[in-house]
Amino acid sequence: MWGGRFAEGPSAIMRxxxxxxxxxxxxxxxxxxxxxxxxxxxxxxxxxxxADAQAITEGLDRIAGEYEADGVPEDWxxxxxxxxxxxxxxxxxGAAAGRLHTARSRNDxxxxxxxxxxxxxxxxxxxxxxxxxxxxxxxxxEHEASIMPGFTHLQTAQPxxxxxxxxxxxxxxxxxxxxxxxxxxxxDECPLGSAALAGTGxxxxxxxxxxxxxxxxxxxxxxxxxxxxxxxxxxxxxxGQCALxxxxxxxxxxxxxxxxxxxxxxxxxxxxxxxIMPQKKNPDAAELVRGHAGRIVGCNMALMxxxxxxxxxxxxxxxxxxxxxxxxxxxxxxxxAAMEGMVAGSTFRTDRxxxxxxxxxxxATDLADWLVREADIPFREAHHITGAAVxxxxxxxxxxxxxxxxxxxxxxxxxxxxxxxxxxxxxSVASRASYGGTAPEQVRRRVAEARRVLGMDE
Ligand code: ARG
Numbered sequence: 001m002w003g004g005r006f007a008e009g010p011s012a013i014m015r016x017x018x019x020x021x022x023x024x025x026x027x028x029x030x031x032x033x034x035x036x037x038x039x040x041x042x043x044x045x046x047x048x049x050x051a052d053a054q055a056i057t058e059g060l061d062r063i064a065g066e067y068e069a070d071g072v073p074e075d076w077x078x079x080x081x082x083x084x085x086x087x088x089x090x091x092x093x094g095a096a097a098g099r100l101h102t103a104r105s106r107n108d109x110x111x112x113x114x115x116x117x118x119x120x121x122x123x124x125x126x127x128x129x130x131x132x133x134x135x136x137x138x139x140x141x142e143h144e145a146s147i148m149p150g151f152t153h154l155q156t157a158q159p160x161x162x163x164x165x166x167x168x169x170x171x172x173x174x175x176x177x178x179x180x181x182x183x184x185x186x187x188d189e190c191p192l193g194s195a196a197l198a199g200t201g202x203x204x205x206x207x208x209x210x211x212x213x214x215x216x217x218x219x220x221x222x223x224x225x226x227x228x229x230x231x232x233x234x235x236x237x238x239x240g241q242c243a244l245x246x247x248x249x250x251x252x253x254x255x256x257x258x259x260x261x262x263x264x265x266x267x268x269x270x271x272x273x274x275x276i277m278p279q280k281k282n283p284d285a286a287e288l289v290r291g292h293a294g295r296i297v298g299c300n301m302a303l304m305x306x307x308x309x310x311x312x313x314x315x316x317x318x319x320x321x322x323x324x325x326x327x328x329x330x331x332x333x334x335x336x337a338a339m340e341g342m343v344a345g346s347t348f349r350t351d352r353x354x355x356x357x358x359x360x361x362x363x364a365t366d367l368a369d370w371l372v373r374e375a376d377i378p379f380r381e382a383h384h385i386t387g388a389a390v391x392x393x394x395x396x397x398x399x400x401x402x403x404x405x406x407x408x409x410x411x412x413x414x415x416x417x418x419x420x421x422x423x424x425x426x427x428s429v430a431s432r433a434s435y436g437g438t439a440p441e442q443v444r445r446r447v448a449e450a451r452r453v454l455g456m457d458e
Contacts, residue, residue, distance in 0.1 A: 020080045025072035030116035037212035052096040059093040105196035107226040107314045112192040121329045128336035135344040140166040145440035148353035156360030159425040163443040172245040179238035187231035190215035194222035197313035227313040236300035247293035250286040267345030285338045292331040299324035370422040375414040
């Protein structure tokens, strides 16, 4: 009854839902590299003849040239990059092409290709983050003594140095790089030769293919090897956390660039104008970095959900592993580059920053500390006295160090003229010289260490 429509319908849908070539063609280089390593191993082990292996290798090289020049053809009937390349190889060299798949399955093939791809993504992220760190360290060095307000709850808390603030992001990126490095060390095993799920009866040499593809060793369990996507999840988790840091840095720039703050002038190259309001210079790049972080974390969630509850070994669900990784990697690379440009190219308005620190009663803690130190007043009482001084300064519309001595002494007679040494923002930051503190002297040391670690003085 419905046969006329159904005979074609399901197969068309099947073809479309099954095809991964639209996205997994991005793996073509890895696929050809892994196939060449496999062919060489098969020949060395006497599983295929040297002549066949040579024909296969030459054919694969020719296909690489074609893909490079014209792109990878997208034929849904051929499903994926593995079948696309194998079918082209058969066109080029005939029957010998059929020997390449000896002792191999698409399951260990795709696991190997994808690992190789993720390994490069890890390296790319590390390179980008190293460049971002350099930009942070250079700007921190310029501003090791530039005063700005430090915030908690986005309320002025204590004066800090801009160099100290920028170096906080250096530390975050340092941890991101170590997460990517961990992921890389953990994924350093080659699945090739695990075959469909159970290994193979052919006398293959898995150490040889692992070594040829730059892995430390072959994977130790064939079932795990074809069903494991931890390496992709490790990458996405590290990418997600890195994206959160980039998003927080982006948010700082967005706030700092707003008119009421006016702490920074963003580079024109990373801003946009408004089609209706001529005065506007919008921090679109920073906002998109903030937005992309959500998408990158979403990619991590997507793959975790794909993998949840899959029995061993391979299931077709796992074909969906690639789009989130490809998407996250593109977004992350762009976000890192945008933040590097923003850090390197922004003009910091240190006059505005200092003014905000001076007007925000940022040295109130210093007054309280002075009362404890010099007048032996318990901190809680000193806190109370200082509160009264801030209230008075606020009422008079002046900074704390602009309150006349007689006014301060009316609040508490134990205060004397030496207090003014503690009330300036410069004295405040200079005093916070504990290890890791904001004092310029400390920032200078951290910057020098970072420059050494990054090899910037060589
Ligand atoms: N295109 C597939 C993927 O990306 C390749 C593996 C296919 N394996 C299979 N048993 N159908 O996952």
